[in-house]
Structure formats: structure tokens, C-alpha cells
Amino acid sequence: MQNANIYFQQREPSPLRQIWLHMNANPFAVVAFYILALSLAMMLLSPLITPFNPDAQFSDAILxxxxWSDQGEIRFLFGTDDLGRDMLSRIIAGSVYSLGYPLIAVLVAAIVGVTIGAWAGMSRGVQSSALNHMLDVILSIPSxxxxxxxxxxxxPSLINVMFAITLVLIPQFIHVVHNAIYDERYKEYVTASRLNGVNRWYMLTRVIFPNITSVLVMQTTFALSTAILDIAALGFLGLGVQAPAPEWGTMLARSLDQVYVSPWMMILPGLALFLTILSINVLGDSIRAAIAERVRNS
Structure with missing residues (x-):
């Protein structure tokens, strides 16, 4: 005999599902999610899906x-550059430099910055005040x-660029986490937890951190966009990833001399940069709004 439950039981979706449902209501966030997922998949699978070697030169197919052009060939889907290198292969391989390395830099900066920022936010007196004033001075200088x-x-080298970008991002994470924890530390729910006798570690990880998640998401989004733009800018100036590496900023710099003859050399890497950064910002803002709404409704 079937066991029928006559009592109504409301099931709340998990936090991740709540975020997904909130994002699903925003078509721009869904499109941004799929663009970023495609970019990450392209980055991870780049050695397997590139049609040609990114540095291979085809002397019979220069520019x-x-x-889709009348003079184009299907074997070179995005055309070739002034040295006869396949543009599609170089854009796919360049995602490692323009997206993969910024992800590593942001991850390292987040670990170091959140750790120091949490320590500074939970401390009081001269230590916290001195660190805060020093960070204000550092952050007044553009990254x-x-x-x-x-x-x-x-x-100029790839290792030095990674080291520079990571050092630049660490103070931003410290400053944001320090201020977020400092703002939450004197709220009623923290005072109630302190009166219950919880230790500092429990206070930080179980009480305060869940309430500053939206701040961390926004800072991570901003840091990733900054890292991608800075690496591209340094490559464009010739101070970052050096040729013949297919980094998108380096490709943009090389295309300046050929912009009127072969505009696709500038449009394609520029479009890849634009879509990647736009998808990161839109997706990060949607996740932040979903977390903020969940906190308000809880």
C-alpha cells in the first residue's frame, strides 16, 4: 500500500540552487554564464582543440x-595574420595567457589578501589603524x-608580470576584507555571538564570513577583470608577455600596423577580451545580487 504524506512540507532550495534560480531570471546573466563557461573550456582544452600550432606559419596564406569573406578559406576559419599564422588557433591558445594566468594571480592574491585582511579586521588598536592608513596610500596609486x-x-617576462599583478591585487583584497569585517564586527548578531562565548575563529568563519560573501564576490570579480586588463595592457605596451606568445594584448599591438589592410587581426582578439571581461562583470554582479537577496530573505 502506497504511503501517502498528508502533511504539507515546504522544501527550501539549497543556497547554490537559489543563486542559480535568481540568475536564470536574468537572461543577460545566463548568456554571461555560458560565455564564461565556453571561455574556461576553451582555455582548459586549448592544446586539444586548436586546429594548428599557434606558431605555425603558412607562407601560401599570408593575411x-x-x-565568411569571399577571399577566405574554410580551413582558416578566422583568417591568418601577417606571418600566415592561424588566428583561431592563436586566440584559443591565447586564452591561457589572457584568462588562465589572471585566474592564478587572483587566486593567490585572494588567499593572501583575505588572510591578512581577516587578521587586520579582527584586530584592534594601532595594528589595524596603521595597516588601514598604509593601504589607503597604496590604493591611491592606479594598479x-x-x-x-x-x-x-x-x-618584461611572463613570470614578472604574474608577480607584479599578484602584488598589485593583494592590497585590494586586504582593504576590502578589512573594511567588511570591521563594519560587521559591531552589529547585533556579532555581539550576540560574542556574548554566547564563541572563540575568535568561530566568530570569523561561521558568523562574519557568511555575511560578507557578496563583498568577496564583487572584489574577486573586480580583481579578475583588473588582472585581465592589466596583463593585456602590459602586453600591448611590450612590457608583458613577449612575442611570439599569442596573448591577446600582444596580438592587438601587433595588429596596429595592419589595421586597414587586415582589420580582423585587431577585431578578433579585441572582441575576445571584451566578451570575457563583460561576462565576468555581469555574472559577478548577478551572483552578488542573488546572495544579497538571499541574506535579506533569511
Missing amino acids: QPPS LLLALVIIAILG
Whole structure:
């Protein structure tokens, strides 16, 4: 005999499902999610899905237009550059430099910055005040300018660019986490937890951190966009990833001389940069709004 439950039981969706349902209501966030997912898949599978070697030169197809042009060929879907290298292969391989390395830099900066920022936010007195004033001075300097100074001292290379971008992002995470924890520390729910006798570790990880998640999401989104733009800008200036590496900023710099002859050399890497950064910002803002709505409704 079937066991029928006559009592109504309301099932709340999990936090991740609530975020997904909120994002699903926004078509721009859904499109951004799929663009970013495609970019990440392209980055991870780039050695397997590139049609040709990114550095391979085809002397019989120099400045070949994209395949949708009348003079194009289907084997070079996005055309070739002034050295006969396949543009599609270079854009796919360049996602490792323009998206993969910024992800690593943001991850390292987030781990170090959140750790120091949490310690500073939970401390009081001279330590917290001195750190806050020092960060205000550092953050008053644009991130790209700081990266340029570090690169000028260390020299242009991929390792030095990663080191410079990571150093630039760490103070931003420290400042944001410190201020977020400081703002939450004197609220009623934190005071109630302190009166219950919880230790500092429990207070930080179980009480305060769940309520600053939206701040961390926004800072991570901003940091990733900044890292991608800074690496592209340094490559464009010739101070970042060096040729013949297919980094998107380096490709943009190389295309300046051919912009009127072969505009696809500039449009394609520029479009890849634009779509990647736009999808990150739209998706990050949607996740932040979903978390904020869930906190309001809880």
C-alpha cells in the first residue's frame, strides 16, 4: 500500500540552487554564464582543440581573410595574420595567457589578501589603524601604474608580470576584507555571538564570513577583470608577455600596423577580451545580487 504524506512540507532550495534560480531570471546573466563557461573550456582544452600550432606559419596564406569573406578559406576559419599564422588557433591558445594566468594571480592574491585582511579586521588598536592608513596610500596609486613600476624594475617576462599583478591585487583584497569585517564586527548578531562565548575563529568563519560573501564576490570579480586588463595592457605596451606568445594584448599591438589592410587581426582578439571581461562583470554582479537577496530573505 502506497504511503501517502498528508502533511504539507515546504522544501527550501539549497543556497547554490537559489543563486542559480535568481540568475536564470536574468537572461543577460545566463548568456554571461555560458560565455564564461565556453571561455574556461576553451582555455582548459586549448592544446586539444586548436586546429594548428599557434606558431605555425603558412607562407601560401599570408593575411588570409576569415572564411565568411569571399577571399577566405574554410580551413582558416578566422583568417591568418601577417606571418600566415592561424588566428583561431592563436586566440584559443591565447586564452591561457589572457584568462588562465589572471585566474592564478587572483587566486593567490585572494588567499593572501583575505588572510591578512581577516587578521587586520579582527584586530584592534594601532595594528589595524596603521595597516588601514598604509593601504589607503597604496590604493591611491592606479594598479596599472604600480604594475608598470614593478615591471620596469624586474624586466618584461611572463613570470614578472604574474608577480607584479599578484602584488598589485593583494592590497585590494586586504582593504576590502578589512573594511567588511570591521563594519560587521559591531552589529547585533556579532555581539550576540560574542556574548554566547564563541572563540575568535568561530566568530570569523561561521558568523562574519557568511555575511560578507557578496563583498568577496564583487572584489574577486573586480580583481579578475583588473588582472585581465592589466596583463593585456602590459602586453600591448611590450612590457608583458613577449612575442611570439599569442596573448591577446600582444596580438592587438601587433595588429596596429595592419589595421586597414587586415582589420580582423585587431577585431578578433579585441572582441575576445571584451566578451570575457563583460561576462565576468555581469555574472559577478548577478551572483552578488542573488546572495544579497538571499541574506535579506533569511
